[in-house]
Amino acid sequence: MSPLTVTATGPLTTVQDVVGRPGRADLGVGVSGAADRAALRRANRLVGNDEAAAGLEVTFGGLGLRFEAGSAGGPTTAVVAVTGAPAPVRIGDRPGDLHRAVVVPAGAELRLGTPACGLRTYVAVRGGIAVEPVLGSRATDTVAGLGPPVLEAGVELAVGEAPVTPVPWVDVAPEAGLGDELTLGVVLGPRRDWFTDDAVATFLRTAWTVTEDANRVGFRLDGPELARTPERDGAELPSEGVIRGSVQVPPSGRPTVFLADHPVTGGYPVIGVVTDADTDRAGQLRPGASVRFRRVAVPVTSEEFRS
Incomplete structure (x- = not known):
């Protein structure tokens, strides 16, 4: 080619x-x-x-x-x-x-x-x-x-050798809708207990704004401060593994959402994790866009239920 x-x-x-x-x-x-x-x-x-x-x-x-x-x-x-x-x-x-x-x-x-x-x-x-x-x-x-x-x-x-599979030549492929406001599914935890009930409710009801501090690592959000519980206020968390979609809350109280090039560990509590499919949509959010979080349950398989 x-x-x-x-x-x-x-x-x-x-x-x-x-x-x-x-x-x-x-x-x-x-x-x-x-x-x-x-x-x-x-x-x-x-x-x-x-x-x-x-x-x-x-x-x-x-x-x-x-x-x-x-x-x-x-x-x-x-x-x-x-x-x-x-x-x-x-x-x-x-x-x-x-x-x-x-x-x-x-x-x-x-x-x-x-x-x-x-x-x-x-x-x-x-x-x-x-x-x-x-x-x-x-x-x-x-x-x-x-x-x-x-x-x-x-x-x-360089371009590789053309595959044996023929080109489908469809008229137009369906494309996921994009816009300046998205709602992302999020599973609460693993550090939900670091935040007050009011902070968790605020996290889920707020229309957050994507700031200019955004790249392939992730993006910071602007909005109200999410307060920690009194016993966690000022506490430090040993670094632990984070994954794509982790919503980390630094001392500023305003969340950061991790994307594809996220670090492998982080030292701030993760209030929730965006569902894997919705991290693709999150990767399309530009500075100034609005994002909301919708709580979803952790799916439980039959094997997990029996254990």
């Missing part, structure tokens, strides 16, 4: 996959991977890739990609799909489509504008982005510095 040349990156463009590096927290290595895994999966399915293929995660638009001509006898077109935050697409001098597979001729440039809503747009290329895996993943971990570097203009990216 012909290579791609990055001509522009916008605020941040990285290579990501949906799997990341699970099971390595004991080495200090986080999972990482796409902030909105569902959007990258859809993009890969649209071009006939395996869902685990690496693609590009584009924060707030601005990406430019030139599809270079291949060697003699090689392919002269590429098949791509753009999903996630709805950024305007142009392929050469014509508008492109979102949420469907499109053909890009060799020598043409694909450009993304600023998304109307949401934050992260995903670009999948048939064959996948063929960077060298690190610890089993092609994902860029912006904290640990693992995986390919953050992309810069002028970088060339």
Whole structure:
């Protein structure tokens, strides 16, 4: 497959996959991977890739990609799909489509504008982005510095061999709704007991605002202070493991929600954990957006019930 040349990156463009590096927290290595895994999966399915293929995660638009001509006898077109935050697409001098597979001729440039809503747009290329895996993943971990570097203009990216699976050529794939206000399911705990009942009620009824302090690690929220119980006020918590979706409350009393590049441990109490599926939606929240939390119960399997 012909290579791609990055001509522009916008605020941040990285290579990501949906799997990341699970099971390595004991080495200090986080999972990482796409902030909105569902959007990258859809993009890969649209071009006939395996869902685990690496693609590009584009924060707030601005990406430019030139599809270079291949060697003699090689392919002269590429098949791509753009999903996630709805950024305007142009392929050469014509508008492109979102949420469907499109053909890009060799020598043409694909450009993304600023998304109307949401934050992260995903670009999948048939064959996948063929960077060298690190610890089993092609994902860029912006904290640990693992995986390919953050992309810069002028970088060339190799594309893998086209899969045997045919391109589905659907008209338009369904896309999850995005907006400036989201409600995220949250399971309370493991440190819910560090907070007063009033604080927990405030946490669940408040429309929190995403602050400018937001990246792939997570985002801070602005709103009322969540008070600790009297016996926990001023107390310190030994560092313990945290996962994607953990809602940590520092001494300021205002929550921080962890995303894909979160640290593997944290020393502030976690009032709740966003459900795994909703962390994808959380990855689309931009500064200034509003977010609410809806309490959900921990699902109990039959095996857990018998034990």
